[in-house]
Amino acid sequence: MKKVGTLLAVFMLFSSLCFAEVEKGIIDTIAKRIEFHGELEAGFWLESIGHKNVKGRVEDSEIQLTTAALAIEAEVADWINVAVVPLFEVDEFFIDEGHVTLGPTENIPLYLTAGLLYHPFGKREEYTHFPDDPFINLPLTLYFGEIWDPGVIIGYTQDFGPSNITLEGFAVYADVSDSEENRQVDTFGFNLCYNISTEDYSFEIGGSWINNVLDSSGFKDYFDEEGAWDGEFRTEKDIDGVAVYASGEYRGLYFTAEYMTATSTLERQGLIGRSGEKGARPRVWGVEVGAALENYVPLPKPVEVMFRYEGSLDAQEIYEIPRNRYAVGANIGLHDYLTWSLAYAYNDYNEGYGGGDPTGNPTNGSLFFTQMAIEF
Structure with a gap:
């Protein structure tokens, strides 16, 4: 009986060690193949707006967990990666992204990404160092x-030493349908950009x-508020869009510039263009310059300062x-x-713009904003 008990104890010890090794192997595999990235943002803003038809200024403020x-x-294999991004954003919780990417590999520079994602039209929030939307x-x-x-996005990247060229084509299963409520994969486009990066400087130029x-999202939000659609915006005419962009950085100094335009007039009752005629062809742009001060001045913490100018035409009524x-x-990098x-922003409005503001016709506004962001 003692021998049986000894053998049983040895067997149990061996089994527990094997299980521990298997468990350790699973944990090591997870740690090696799965990465977690978190972001938490809380902010406060105070805005003062002047109106053409109201004496004094209208002030508003809010504090909010913004993001x-x-x-x-997860890296399933060397050429298979998946990503899921659950997101809380100003009182809403949803899946922001969920997609799988095949490639690229060392031998094949092609890649394919499919799922719920942001399609590569312009650079948008990538081109600002301010706290974004x-x-x-x-x-x-x-x-x-x-x-x-x-x-789905299909891309190709070709390296030329310190530089590379990337070409991406995308097709969208869009929330846009025709008058017969047929939803089709009929939204598509491409993005082409050239990058060069060295130890001292980097530069990018491209177009979409x-x-x-x-x-x-901006167009659909507008039509949703106007009651023009019930989850799907219906149109009989596609409106082409074009974006061009460029950015550069040299020893802590940087600049970004981007311009976006519709190529034809969006004719819709209630939309008025600059000429005062029916319809509008919206255009938006932004230019930003900034510097990392710790590269030039001894500071206890890293500090980045920036200035941004943005403008628009025929876009106030659509996007407010x-x-x-x-x-x-x-x-300021505290940790x-x-x-x-x-941040402080001064906004200048066209006086003829009424939008959905019950006080009528804003003329100008001042916005102060502060935010704490934790990223890991």
């Missing part, structure tokens, strides 16, 4: 060019085209954005994962 996100990325409407190009729908910019915006801001941001 809480956890990105989960949804809290303070930065940048303006985000409303014009954000294409967020299920779809889409056959129906009416599928952007200003004709001109001038903004200054700073990002490796914690950033404190401050």
Whole structure:
């Protein structure tokens, strides 16, 4: 009996060690193949707006948990990656992204991404160092060019030493249908850009085209508020969109510039263009310059300062954005994962713009904003 008990104890010990090794192997595999990235943002804004038909100024303020996100990325194989991004954004919780990417590999520079994703039309929030939407409407190009729908992206990247060229084509299963309520994969476009990067500087230039910019989030939000659609915007005419962009960085100094336009007039009752005639051809743009001060001045914490100018034509009524915006801001790195941001923006509106504002015709506005962001 003692021998049996000893053998049983040895067997149990061996089994527990084997299980521990298997468990350790699973944990090691998960740690190696799965990555987590988190983001938590809380902000406060105070806005003062002047109106053509109202004495004094209208003031408003808000404090809000603007963003809480956890990105989960898994490397299934060397050439298969999946990503899911649950997101809380100003009182809404939803899946922001969920897609699988095949490639590229060392031998094949092609890649394919399919699922729920943001399609590569312009650069939008990639081209600003200010705290981005949804809290303070930065940048303006985000409303014009954000294409967020299920779809597929096929890309090709060719390296030339320190530089490379990337060509991407995309097709969108869009929330846009015809009068017979047929939803089709008929929104598509491409993005082409050239990049060069060295130890001292980097530079990028590129352009995008889409056959129906009416599928952007900004257009759909406008028509949703106007009661023009019940979950799907219906159109008989596609409106092409074009975006061009460039950016550069040299020893802590940087600049970005982006321009987006519709190629034809959006004719819809109630939309008035600059000429006062029916219809509008919206255009938006933004230019930003900034510097990392710690590269030039000894500071206890990293500090980045920036200035941004944005403008628009025929876009105020659709997006409720200003004709001109001038903004200054700073990002202060309090910790490796914690950033404190401050920003001030002056907004200049066309006086004829009424929008949905019950007080009528804003003329100008001042916006102060601050945010704490944790990223890991």
